[in-house]
Amino acid sequence: MPRYFFKARDAEGLLVSGVIDADGYRDAVRSVQEKNIYPVEIKEVAEKRNAAVEFYRVKVSDLAVLCRQFSTLLNAGISIAQCFDILRQQTTSRKLKDVLSQIYEDVQKGKSLSESMKTQQVFPEIMINMVEAGEVSGRLDMVLERMAVYFEKENATNQKIKTALTYPAIVSLAAVVVVIFLVSYVLPTFISMFTNAGVNLPTPTRILLFISFLFGHFWYYIFALVFLIAMSLYRYIKTPKGKRAFDWIKLRAPIFGNLTRKVITSRFTRTLGVLLASGIPVIQAMQVVEKVVGNAVVAERLKKAEEGMRQGQGLSKPLESVGVFQPMVIQMIAVGEESGMLDSLLEKTADFFDGEVDTAVSQMTTMLEPIIIIVLAVVVGFIVISIAMPMFQMYNTIKF
Template identity: 30%
Template sequence: MPGSVWHYRAVNSEGVVVTGERTAADEAQVLAFLRQKKMMALEVRPASKMGLNSTGSSWFSVLRKARFRQSEIADFTRKLATMLGAGLDLDRALKFLGETAPSDKIRTLITGLRDRVRDGASFADSLENAGGVFSRLYVGLVRAGEAGGALYDALERLADLLERERKLTTTIQSAMIYPTVLLVASTGSVALLLTHVLPQFVPLFEENGVALPVMTRIVIAAGDLLTHWGAVILLMIIAAVLGARTLLKRPEIRLRVDYALLKGPIIGTLLRNVMAAQLTRTLGTLLHNGVPLVGALRIVGGVVGNRAGAQALVKATSAVREGGSLALSLEKDALYPQEMTHFLRVGEETAQLASIALRAADVHEEAVRVTVQRLLAVLVPAITIIMGLVVAAIVSALLLAMLSLNDLAH
C-alpha cells in the first residue's frame, strides 16, 4: 500500500523545535524515524485531512471526546508507579489497573495503552498517541525514564508533580469559594431589599405628599432602576463578560492583560509566585529525569499559564541556547520573583539546578498558600463591611423617610 504524507513537529537534541514532512505507511513509522534522528515528537498528523487522524487509531480517537481530570491522571500515575515499584512488569501493572479502573473511560484508556504496549510500541509512544490525554511534559518524562531504564522513578516524580499542581490549584480555588458565595448572597439580599421591600413603602410616602430626603430619593431611584431594567442590566453584564473572554483570546490583548496582572500589588504577587512554582517544579522534575535544559525549558513554556511569563521564558530559552544564563535572562524581564532567580543562579553556579529548582518550588508553593490565606483574611471582612454599609444605607433611607412622615403628622 503506498505511503501517505505525514506532517510532524519535534524537538531535536539541541532543544530546537523543528517541523517537516515524511512519507510513511502509518504514524508508527514516522515516530520511529524521529527516534532514529534523536528527536522527541510533539505532533504527528496527516498532511491531508483525508488521511488517518493524529492518534493513528480510531480506538484512541474516542478518547479525544472524553474529558480527563488532572486528579484522574495523577491517580493513574501514582498507582502505576506503585505497581512497578512492587516488582510487576508494565503489562501486568496495566492489566491490574484496567481491571480495577474506577470508570469506563479510565478502563478504555488503560486497555488501549496496554494493547499498544503488547503490540510492541514503547509506553511513551502509547501515551503520545492516546488522543491528547497526556501532555508533552508527561510523555517527555516517560520517554526519558524509559530511555534511562528508570520508568518507575519517572512515574514517581510525575505523580508528585501532578499532585502538587493539583494541590496548588485547589488551594486557590477553595479559598475563593467562601468570598464568592458571600458576595453573591450579599448582592442578592441588597437586590431583594431594593426591588421588593422598598417599593412597599413608596405608596405610603406618595399618598402623604411628604418631601423625601435626598438619600431616600436616591435609594428609591436605584430600586426603580433594578425593578424595570434589572434584566437588561444582567444581560449587559453577561454580554460584557462574554465580550471580554472573546477579546482575551486575541494573543496581543491577552499578553497585555497578563502583563498588567503580574504588575498588580496583591494579585500580581500571588500570580508571580504561582508562575514561579509552576516553572521551578516542572523544570526540576524534567532535569532530574535527564531531559536537557533547553528541551526542558521549551516544555516548561507550555506549563506556565501567564502569557507574559511564557514570553519571558522563551527569551530565556534563546539566551540559554546561545550559552547565556537562565537566571540573568529572567531577571531582565523582572516578571518572576527575585527570590526564584536567585535560587536558579545558585543552581547554575553549583551545577545543581535540578535539586535547587525543586527547593525553590517548595518555597514558592508555601508563599502561594500564605498569600491566599492573607488575601482571604482581608477579602471576607471587606465584603462583609461593604455590604453591611450598603444595607445600613438602605435602612437609614427608609428611617429618614419615616421620620419625615412623623414630622408631617405633627
C-alpha cells in the first residue's frame, strides 16, 4: 500500500506532520481529515527507506536521552500519553519535538505506541521492535531502560571513533595548506632568483616548478576537479553497488579493517542480545540486526546465515560463514545456545568488545600519527631538496 507524507493544521492552527498508508491520494486526504485536521500538503513517499538513513534521522544521543527519560517517567507511574506530553515539551531537538507531538496525538486517539512509531519512519527498527515487545509483555519500562543503555553505548563508540579521527584529519589538513602555501608563494621567489643567476635547475626542482605553475595559474581548475571527484565518489558510495564496494574496503583496509570488524562485532552482539532479552524471536531479531550492523557486505552474509538458521542449523554454525566474527564469539554463542543463556552471554561479549574497540581506536591513532609525520616529512623534504640543490649549484658558480 502506498505511503503519503502529510502536513496539516489542527483546530488551533498548529502545523503537524506524519506518514499514513492509503490506497490513493483521495483516500490519503480523507484519512487526514478524519484526524480532525486540515491538510496543507500531501505527497507520496517511497515505501522503504534505507536502514542507515532511518537510524540517523534522529541522533543516537537524542534517542538515548529519550529512552532514559521515558523509562523514568513510566517507572513513576505516569501514563504513556502524559509521558509524551512531557517529553515533547522538554526535548531540545526540533525534529524530535514534532515527531513526539504526533505520537502524543496518536496515543490519545487509542493508537498503540509501536504502531505510531512505525508511521513516523524516523526511529530505528530495533527500537520499534523493542517497544512492541515491551507493550506485549507489559514491561515497557524495562525494555526502554535496555534501549537507553544500548543507545548510550552506541553513541559512546561513535564518539570515540570521531575523536580518534579528529587529530589526524586536522594535521593532514594543516599539512596540505602549508604545502600549497610553500609551492604557490615561497617557491616562485627562489625560482626567480635561480633563473636570474643562470643556474641549471635539477629535475626535482623542475618538477616542483611545474607543480607551482599549475597551482599558481590553474588553481581553480584543480579545486574544481577535486570537488567533482569527491562528489562523484560520494554519489557512487550512496548507490547499493558503491556502498557494498566501500564497505568491503573498510573490512579489508590495513589500519581501519581491524577496528571496523570489532565495531561490527560489538554492535551485532549487543543488538542481538538486547532483542533476545526482550523476548523477540531469534529469526526476527536477526532481521533487525542485519539492518543496523552498518555494513552491506556483513548484512548480506548475515542474511545467508539466517537461511541456515531457518533450516535448523542453530545460530553459531551459520555465523561461522560470515567471516567477520572471531572464534571466541562463535564459541560464546554456541555455549549460550546450549545453556539457554544466549542473551546474557551476548551482552557480556558486547561489553568485552567495547573494550576491544577502545584498544583498536588507540592502536589506530598510534599508527596514524607516525604515518602522517612520515608522509609530511617526505613532502617537505622533497621541497627542501628541490630548493637546496640549485642553491648549492649557485654557490659553487659564485665560488669558482
